[in-house]
Amino acid sequence: MNGDTPVDQAADLPPGTTPVSSAPRDARAGLPSVDRLMKRPEIAALITAHGRSLVLTVVREVLAASRPQFATPDADPTIDLVEAITAGLQTLMADSLRPVLNLTGTVLHTNLGRAPLPPEALEAITRVASGASNLEFDLATGRRGERDDHVAQWLRRLTGAPAAAVVNNNAAAVVLLLNALALRREVIVSRGELIELGGSFRLPDIMSRAGCRLREVGTTNRTHLRDFAEAIGPQTALIMKVHASNYRIEGFTAEPDERELAALARSHDIPFVIDLGSGTLTDLTRFGLPAEPTPEQALANGADLVTFSGDKLLGGPQAGMLVGRTDLIDRIRRNPLKRAMRCDKLTLAALAAVLRLYGNPERLVERIPALRQLARPAPPIEALAQRVAPVVARWLETRAQVTVASMYSQIGSGSLPLDTLPSFGLRIEPLATKRAAGSALGRLATELRSLPIPVIGRVSDGALWLDLRCLDDEAAFIRLFESAAPS
Numbered sequence: 001m002n003g004d005t006p007v008d009q010a011a012d013l014p015p016g017t018t019p020v021s022s023a024p025r026d027a028r029a030g031l032p033s034v035d036r037l038m039k040r041p042e043i044a045a046l047i048t049a050h051g052r053s054l055v056l057t058v059v060r061e062v063l064a065a066s067r068p069q070f071a072t073p074d075a076d077p078t079i080d081l082v083e084a085i086t087a088g089l090q091t092l093m094a095d096s097l098r099p100v101l102n103l104t105g106t107v108l109h110t111n112l113g114r115a116p117l118p119p120e121a122l123e124a125i126t127r128v129a130s131g132a133s134n135l136e137f138d139l140a141t142g143r144r145g146e147r148d149d150h151v152a153q154w155l156r157r158l159t160g161a162p163a164a165a166v167v168n169n170n171a172a173a174v175v176l177l178l179n180a181l182a183l184r185r186e187v188i189v190s191r192g193e194l195i196e197l198g199g200s201f202r203l204p205d206i207m208s209r210a211g212c213r214l215r216e217v218g219t220t221n222r223t224h225l226r227d228f229a230e231a232i233g234p235q236t237a238l239i240m241k242v243h244a245s246n247y248r249i250e251g252f253t254a255e256p257d258e259r260e261l262a263a264l265a266r267s268h269d270i271p272f273v274i275d276l277g278s279g280t281l282t283d284l285t286r287f288g289l290p291a292e293p294t295p296e297q298a299l300a301n302g303a304d305l306v307t308f309s310g311d312k313l314l315g316g317p318q319a320g321m322l323v324g325r326t327d328l329i330d331r332i333r334r335n336p337l338k339r340a341m342r343c344d345k346l347t348l349a350a351l352a353a354v355l356r357l358y359g360n361p362e363r364l365v366e367r368i369p370a371l372r373q374l375a376r377p378a379p380p381i382e383a384l385a386q387r388v389a390p391v392v393a394r395w396l397e398t399r400a401q402v403t404v405a406s407m408y409s410q411i412g413s414g415s416l417p418l419d420t421l422p423s424f425g426l427r428i429e430p431l432a433t434k435r436a437a438g439s440a441l442g443r444l445a446t447e448l449r450s451l452p453i454p455v456i457g458r459v460s461d462g463a464l465w466l467d468l469r470c471l472d473d474e475a476a477f478i479r480l481f482e483s484a485a486p487s
């Protein structure tokens with residue numbers, strides 16, 4: 001099998017290197033040369049698959065990393081090296097970004113990619129991805145077109161806004177509107193709304209980065225219309241309201257009504273803008289979900305401009321929508337930052353496909369996966385948990401105990417922070433001594449993440465919880481555990 005003998009290794013060292021002789025044993029003495037490795041049949045197969053230069057790089061990397069480990073010249077390390085090279089190439093060529101099963105109980109999980117897309121969106125992406133499209137080309141006139149128009153007409157229809165624009169995400173939409181409408185001027189915001197969203201998006205910092213001055217009014221728990229009225233001056237560019245998305249202030253609270261704020265802004269000829277955060281284009285209470293304001297309502301209450309996300313409750317791709325007054329949207333579209341924040345064709349194709357689904361509100365829940373998962377009632381989730389529990393238990397053997405348990409899911413992505421959805425899933429408790437329980441739990445979570453499709457649960461109260469609300473493909477889940485060897 002192995003023609004290499006460690007005897008002639010010194011001759012195989014790369015040119016320019018001399019064996020180190022000071023150590024009791026030369027660490028390199030046991031290693032075959034790069035050339036010798038490259039000639040092995042296993043490596044030749046890798047070269048056919050991946051190309052010579054990539055294999056050569058990995059061979060060098062593996063050799064460099066292996067030197068200290070092969071200090072015994074009697075053992076032939078070639079087999080191990082070939083294995084390490086094969087594994088190294090496999091890791092290098094594998095997708096880093098890959099599907100996982102989100103069983104955390106947080107439906108719109110930012111770290112796990114938020115909303116799953118409906119098939120209509122995937123098909124729309126495929127149609128335009130591989131070739132040319134009329135992205136910015138008006139097929140009727142043969143002249144230049146506007147990329148946002150592919151979604152703007154649907155946004156206008158669904159929100160009642162006269163104009164719309166779209167950028168990469170809602171954070172970008174907020175930065176863009178501030179820069180376009182309030183550069184070097186003041187934006188009045190209630191102290192109760194100076195929020196930090198995940199990933200260091202802090203409203204006060206965003207304001208200064210966008211080139212505007214924040215004018216805070218009121219207090220954390222109570223802000224009145226007169227606070228806004230007193231703050232208005234020649235430097236005021238905007239009155240802004242930020243929808244409380246990831247927190248809630250309760251108790252002795254007050255905030256002015258949107259209509260009153262809109263009227264105040266109008267009487268001073270100042271635009272009133274609302275960052276809705278999630279926003280939804282449909283009445284969520286129809287699906288048994290908590291109420292969430294819609295852009296349509298915000299505009300009807302007198303907002304001049306509203307921004308919201310594409311991949312939160314809307315259930316589409318990552319995007320940031322701006323809808324409202326035509327003159328304001330025009331200023332936003334002309335701002336040079338818009339060019340830096342524009343959506344690509346794949347996003348626009350997916351977003352347009354999702355928005356078209358909103359044209360038929362009756363069938364939304366069955367067609368938009370995020371809404372389907374959110375609206376899923378507890379009883380079928382419990383039945384699913386009963387069916388899959390024995391499969392997971394078999395895979396775990398004697399390492400842990402699996403029970404079907406009731407739990408609560410969260411909507412996630414800062415939507416409706418305190419509202420939780422009754423759900424069911426598996427509670428997995430490691431069978432370990434009390435002292436070893438913590439590390440056993442960590443190992444269990446790691447094992448589930450190491451499955452061919454990583455399973456991501458939630459660790460809490462000494463157990464790993466798998467909330468099955470977001471498990472769509474029961475058969476694939478069962479296969480995953482039945483085909484995975486117990487580790």
Ligand SMILES: *Cc1c(COP(=O)(O)O)cnc(C)c1O
Nearest residue numbers: 169170171245276277278309414
């Ligand atoms: C989520 C959120 C944002 C940011 O939206 P992204 O689409 O994640 O960039 C901005 N404002 C509010 C109030 C939010 O809830």
